[in-house]
Amino acid sequence: MRKKECCPDDERWQAVKDRNRHLAHSFYYAVQTTGVVCVTGCPSRLPNRENVVYFETFEEARNAGFRPCMRCRPDDSIHAGIASERIVEACRSLESAEQTLPLAELAVKAGLSPQYFQKFFKEHTGVSPKVYAQAVRDERVRSALGRGVPVTRALFDAGYGAVSRFYERSDAVLGMKAGVYRKGGAGLVIRYAVAESFLGPVIVGFTERGVCAMEFSDSLEGLLLALQSRFPEADILEGGPDLAAHVSDVAAFIRSPEKGLSLPLDIQGTAFQQRVWQELRKIPAGETRTYSEVAEAMGVPSSVRAVASACARNKIAVAIPCHRVVRKGGGLGGYYWGVERKRMLLENEKKSRENQTD
Numbered sequence: 347m348r349k350k351e352c353c354p355d356d357e358r359w360q361a362v363k364d365r366n367r368h369l370a371h372s373f374y375y376a377v378q379t380t381g382v383v384c385v386t387g388c389p390s391r392l393p394n395r396e397n398v399v400y401f402e403t404f405e406e407a408r409n410a411g412f413r414p415c416m417r418c419r420p421d422d423s424i425h426a427g428i429a430s431e432r433i434v435e436a437c438r439s440l441e442s443a444e445q446t447l448p449l450a451e452l453a454v455k456a457g458l459s460p461q462y463f464q465k466f467f468k469e470h471t472g473v474s475p476k477v478y479a480q481a482v483r484d485e486r487v488r489s490a491l492g493r494g495v496p497v498t499r500a501l502f503d504a505g506y507g508a509v510s511r512f513y514e515r516s517d518a519v520l521g522m523k524a525g526v527y528r529k530g531g532a533g534l535v536i537r538y539a540v541a542e543s544f545l546g547p548v549i550v551g552f553t554e555r556g557v558c559a560m561e562f563s564d565s566l567e568g569l570l571l572a573l574q575s576r577f578p579e580a581d582i583l584e585g586g587p588d589l590a591a592h593v594s595d596v597a598a599f600i601r602s603p604e605k606g607l608s609l610p611l612d613i614q615g616t617a618f619q620q621r622v623w624q625e626l627r628k629i630p631a632g633e634t635r636t637y638s639e640v641a642e643a644m645g646v647p648s649s650v651r652a653v654a655s656a657c658a659r660n661k662i663a664v665a666i667p668c669h670r671v672v673r674k675g676g677g678l679g680g681y682y683w684g685v686e687r688k689r690m691l692l693e694n695e696k697k698s699r700e701n702q703t704d
Contacts, residue, residue, distance in 0.1 A: 358400050374407050540566055557612060560664065570582070618649075633699075
């Protein structure tokens with residue numbers, strides 16, 4: 347039996363006590379009284395410390411006579427690639443199924459217990475199988491309505507058993523009524539106003555629910571084209587004097603984001619994207635996080651790329667502060683509205699923070 351010099355037994359025991367799933371597979375612990383071997387994060391009853399021994403690999407524990415725990419399945423998840431493939435296969439099954447697949451059926455197909463399957467699925471995708479399946483149905487509806495498919499047919503083809511269940515949440519899924527979305531936003535009124543900011547012209551689009559767009563460009567024409575491409579059939583109108591105060595608030599907010607923005611936001615995105623954007627809004631002005639740190643804070647450390655993708659798809663600049671997410675090592679990384687604007691935003695926020703502490 348060998349022990350990792352880089353991880354003393356006190357640290358290993360603490361990880362076992364804390365059920366620290368982030369250290370799973372960095373070592374294995376076996377319980378002499380039960381004869382089983384587990385990974386950290388196992389939901390089984392916490393053993394007595396004096397009965398625990400540690401191994402670097404699952405094979406070492408098995409050769410020592412220990413059998414795999416049936417709850418955390420260290421023998422299945424030791425090869426992350428194999429386990430990941432099972433989750434990918436489950437995602438493909440959810441995407442191709444005409445009706446919702448029961449959790450038990452998905453787990454059996456993956457060769458895992460329902461409890462462990464749900465836990466591992468969420469670690470890899472950031473959401474539960476139920477939420478993932480819901481997002482698949484919602485995307486089918488958006489796609490079908492965008493092609494002009496009648497609303498009722500689109501809902502049933504997407505797997506909704508009852509039309510009423512969709513209409514209860516249609517605003518959250520589409521940002522508007524289903525019939526309006528089907529017509530490319532026809533009948534939807536989006537009013538906009540433009541203001542000058544220290545980053546250049548900014549356009550703010552307003553629906554009846556709140557701010558649906560906040561974007562930068564070097565020209566008004568570019569800003570309008572972006573808004574029109576998003577809602578090709580919507581009535582996009584220049585706002586009147588009643589929007590002047592709101593746009594002034596936006597310009598002031600861009601200069602001093604620490605003061606906050608009182609306007610409501612009309613945020614649209616997948617369940618995972620909205621989780622990422624919610625986490626971004628927790629980052630204080632003047633501070634930054636890496637993509638890895640955001641993923642860790644969300645409890646999905648393996649979803650760094652998905653976090654980066656969600657940042658890139660953000661359409662409400664500054665209010666959803668994707669500019670505060672940087673690469674490991676301090677590199678700025680990308681930014682939808684230009685890396686130079688990202689640099690200027692961060693420098694401005696840093697100066698404002700320093701002035702507040704003087």
